[in-house]
Amino acid sequence: MNIVFLLIPLGMMLLVIAVAALFWAVNSGQYDDLEDAGRSVIDRED
Amino acid sequence: MERVAAPVSFLAHASWSADGISHAVFTIEGLRCAACSRAVTRAVSALPGVERISVNVATARACVDWYPQRIVLKQILDTVTATGFKPVPLGGETGASIQRAEHRLALKRIGLAGLGMMQTMMFVYCIYASGAHGIDPGIAQYLKLAGLLIATPVLVYSGAPFFAGALRNLRQRALGMDVPVALALTIAYTASVINTLRGAGEIYFDSVTMFIFFLLAGRFVEMTVRQRSLSATEALARSLPATVARIGADGTAQRVAPDLIRQGDLLSIPKGGVIPVDSRLIEGEALVDESLLTGESTSMAKRPGQPLLGGSINAGHPIRVIAMTRTTESMLASIVSLLERTQAGRASITRTADRIASRFVLLTVGLATIAGVLWLFMEPTRALPAALAVLVVTCPCALSLATPAAIAAATARLARRGLLVTRADALERLARVDVVVVDKTGTLTRGVPAVELKSIEGRYSRDEVLQIAAALEGASEHPIALAFRMHSNPALTADELKEFPGRGVAGRVEGTQWRLGTHAFVSELTGGHNDSAEASVFLATSTGIVATFTVADGLRPDAAHAVDELRRMGLQVAIASGDQQKVVDSVARQLGVEDAVGRLTPQQKLALIQQRQSGGTNVLMIGDGINDGPVLAAASVSCAMAQGSAVAQAAADLLLLSESLNTLPDAIRTARHMRAVIRQNLTWALVYNLAAVPLAAMGWIAPWVAAIGMSASSLLVVLNAARLARASGKTT
Numbered sequence: 001m002n003i004v005f006l007l008i009p010l011g012m013m014l015l016v017i018a019v020a021a022l023f024w025a026v027n028s029g030q031y032d033d034l035e036d037a038g039r040s041v042i043d044r045e046d
Numbered sequence: 047m048e049r050v051a052a053p054v055s056f057l058a059h060a061s062w063s064a065d066g067i068s069h070a071v072f073t074i075e076g077l078r079c080a081a082c083s084r085a086v087t088r089a090v091s092a093l094p095g096v097e098r099i100s101v102n103v104a105t106a107r108a109c110v111d112w113y114p115q116r117i118v119l120k121q122i123l124d125t126v127t128a129t130g131f132k133p134v135p136l137g138g139e140t141g142a143s144i145q146r147a148e149h150r151l152a153l154k155r156i157g158l159a160g161l162g163m164m165q166t167m168m169f170v171y172c173i174y175a176s177g178a179h180g181i182d183p184g185i186a187q188y189l190k191l192a193g194l195l196i197a198t199p200v201l202v203y204s205g206a207p208f209f210a211g212a213l214r215n216l217r218q219r220a221l222g223m224d225v226p227v228a229l230a231l232t233i234a235y236t237a238s239v240i241n242t243l244r245g246a247g248e249i250y251f252d253s254v255t256m257f258i259f260f261l262l263a264g265r266f267v268e269m270t271v272r273q274r275s276l277s278a279t280e281a282l283a284r285s286l287p288a289t290v291a292r293i294g295a296d297g298t299a300q301r302v303a304p305d306l307i308r309q310g311d312l313l314s315i316p317k318g319g320v321i322p323v324d325s326r327l328i329e330g331e332a333l334v335d336e337s338l339l340t341g342e343s344t345s346m347a348k349r350p351g352q353p354l355l356g357g358s359i360n361a362g363h364p365i366r367v368i369a370m371t372r373t374t375e376s377m378l379a380s381i382v383s384l385l386e387r388t389q390a391g392r393a394s395i396t397r398t399a400d401r402i403a404s405r406f407v408l409l410t411v412g413l414a415t416i417a418g419v420l421w422l423f424m425e426p427t428r429a430l431p432a433a434l435a436v437l438v439v440t441c442p443c444a445l446s447l448a449t450p451a452a453i454a455a456a457t458a459r460l461a462r463r464g465l466l467v468t469r470a471d472a473l474e475r476l477a478r479v480d481v482v483v484v485d486k487t488g489t490l491t492r493g494v495p496a497v498e499l500k501s502i503e504g505r506y507s508r509d510e511v512l513q514i515a516a517a518l519e520g521a522s523e524h525p526i527a528l529a530f531r532m533h534s535n536p537a538l539t540a541d542e543l544k545e546f547p548g549r550g551v552a553g554r555v556e557g558t559q560w561r562l563g564t565h566a567f568v569s570e571l572t573g574g575h576n577d578s579a580e581a582s583v584f585l586a587t588s589t590g591i592v593a594t595f596t597v598a599d600g601l602r603p604d605a606a607h608a609v610d611e612l613r614r615m616g617l618q619v620a621i622a623s624g625d626q627q628k629v630v631d632s633v634a635r636q637l638g639v640e641d642a643v644g645r646l647t648p649q650q651k652l653a654l655i656q657q658r659q660s661g662g663t664n665v666l667m668i669g670d671g672i673n674d675g676p677v678l679a680a681a682s683v684s685c686a687m688a689q690g691s692a693v694a695q696a697a698a699d700l701l702l703l704s705e706s707l708n709t710l711p712d713a714i715r716t717a718r719h720m721r722a723v724i725r726q727n728l729t730w731a732l733v734y735n736l737a738a739v740p741l742a743a744m745g746w747i748a749p750w751v752a753a754i755g756m757s758a759s760s761l762l763v764v765l766n767a768a769r770l771a772r773a774s775g776k777t778t
Binding site: 008 | 154192
């Protein structure tokens with residue numbers, strides 16, 4: 001069972017990485033506009 | 047983002063006038079309600095040396111005048127900060143970028159809470175699941191510590207808005223919805239920390255993280271829905287540019303705040319830029335989009351000299367315009383000030399709702415305490431979960447959101463169609479209307495005479511006769527002449543013009559002698575009798591009558607459809623006009639309206655409306671908004687047709703900015719729909735709370751289920767209201 005003592009910190013590190021990745025994505029503006037990019041495909045102009 | 051802006055950057059938009067008063071404009075972050083703006087205004091105007099401050103909620107901008115000898119700008123900004131809001135210099139921080147920053151922060155908070163929630167659930171589940179078989183106490187303690195490690199940042203970072211809101215509530219001595227939330231979070235977290243440290247008892251880290259996640263997610267959806275249903279006019283007020291390029295005498299452009307624009311200033315408007323004030327195009331062709339003002343969706347071409355409405359958007363090439371007014375006097379400013387009035391009214395509705403919610407919160411805390419104490423005597427282990435569940439499950443939000451959310455959504459929908467609601471309770475009154483009284487001129491008709499060609503004889507085309515007639519009327523100032531001149535062609539002019547008052551005009555166009563006027567008048571030239579009962583104006587040469595016209599105040603093309611629609615909805619339609627009975631009858635016949643009275647003085651119109659209302663009916667009065675103020679004010683609800691700068695004078699509850707009368711039946715339908723939605727929302731809020739609270743008190747609802755229930759309930763209310771903003775029923 002001692003493996004639990006290692007795996008839990010590992011899982012938490014994964015959590016930290018996931019949170020960091022999400023914060024990076026949000027801060028770099030990837031979630032600012034979720035609609036226009038999709039709409040641009042059917043937009044006739046440019 | 048947290049950097050405190052140096053006052054220097056504020057001075058970029060400050061100016062000094064001759065009388066020694068400084069003037070600056072800046073944005074206030076976090077300003078959301080009329081109450082907030084009042085708080086800022088009160089605090090700042092109390093400062094010695096401040097001449098005046100005006101805070102606009104719609105634009106989140108403050109405009110302050112002060113005496114630099116007596117106070118420095120920094121003190122003013124510090125005072126604003128002390129009221130709990132952040133002053134931001136104009137420029138980069140427009141409403142949009144503030145909104146984007148809020149959006150990003152909200153996403154990060156939700157993201158952290160969501161990830162943290164999953165992780166803590168996993169740990170806590172291990173403890174629960176192994177409960178029967180017995181888990182190694184060392185491992186259990188290890189898992190609890192891990193849960194504590196994750197729940198803490200979630201509580202501090204993601205849960206911050208609830209604590210901030212609760213603190214603000216307590217400071218204002220009001221009980222808001224954040225108070226029970228913050229209380230529940232504090233109790234659950236503290237109990238869990240104590241139990242973890244002493245190594246015994248239940249922990250609620252999973253409930254804490256889940257509660258934060260679901261509440262945040264619910265609020266995020268609410269925020270998105272609310273932003274979507276922001277009325278176009280509110281969006282417009284926010285889109286007013288922070289600075290405008292003013293072209294100086296030396297031809298160089300200088301960026302100035304819109305408040306500093308004076309009549310006669312030359313402005314350069316880029317493609318896609320908002321025209322800040324009512325102005326006149328000076329050169330080139332322009333394409334402007336007035337959809338935010340009037341709901342008119344197609345862009346309109348403007349020629350040099352033509353007026354452009356403040357608030358319209360330059361959809362074509364960059365243009366140069368001359369300002370005709372100051373920003374405070376333009377149509378946009380009138381609309382914004384009307385909006386403020388609406389928001390103030392809306393605030394009073396919200397305040398009432400908040401008062402109810404505040405009592406409700408008190409009740410909730412009381413019930414939670416009672417439930418906790420009772421359980422303590424029966425089964426102490428269940429006391430805390432039951433008390434938490436009661437705190438969490440009750441949903442004052444649904445109660446206090448029910449009405450404002452529906453009003454906001456309905457107002458937004460109508461604004462998109464060019465109908466501005468200027469009083470918050472106008473829609474509720476509109477829903478009860480059963481008689482529609484229309485003043486004919488300027489409403490059912492356009493209000494300006496228009497020429498209609500009845501017949502042409504001979505070899506002339508339609509355009510030719512209209513242009514000849516326009517040339518003949520070229521010098522006259524008679525209203526009929528103005529109607530003809532709409533069709534003028536600059537290349538075609540008349541000479542030897544002679545006007546015969548009451549009869550017509552005579553003149554020469556391209557060598558031919560013409561007459562335009564009454565039948566008797568042109569017959570002197572033709573010598574013949576060519577009777578045409580329908581027409582009123584005749585155009586003739588010596589060889590005979592060439593064309594016949596009628597000049598009348600024409601019906602709007604959609605008047606008949608709109609009246610039909612109103613009748614189909616079960617409303618009585620009546621016409622009350624000051625015009626001649628004959629003309630009123632003719633219009634009434636065309637529209638199929640039986641109840642039509644002409645030759646009314648404003649006093650008689652007023653009496654007519656009051657008489658109908660004394661019979662218990664609710665009257666919607668539609669007028670042109672300029673001459674019929676008292677009549678409009680007397681009606682249960684009033685609607686004015688408002689174009690251009692007339693908006694400012696119109697004192698009606700509703701302003702029809704669009705040209706289309708079909709908006710009216712749609713407005714009444716939306717108002718009725720809104721009333722139904724408000725009833726549904728209030729019923730739901732009542733039923734939900736009455737059902738959920740006893741269940742929670744009896745301990746049948748786990749705290750985390752309660753969190754989901756509460757978020758879902760308030761979401762349901764907001765989404766139900768959002769249906770109003772969406773197009774329902776086809777109206778074109």
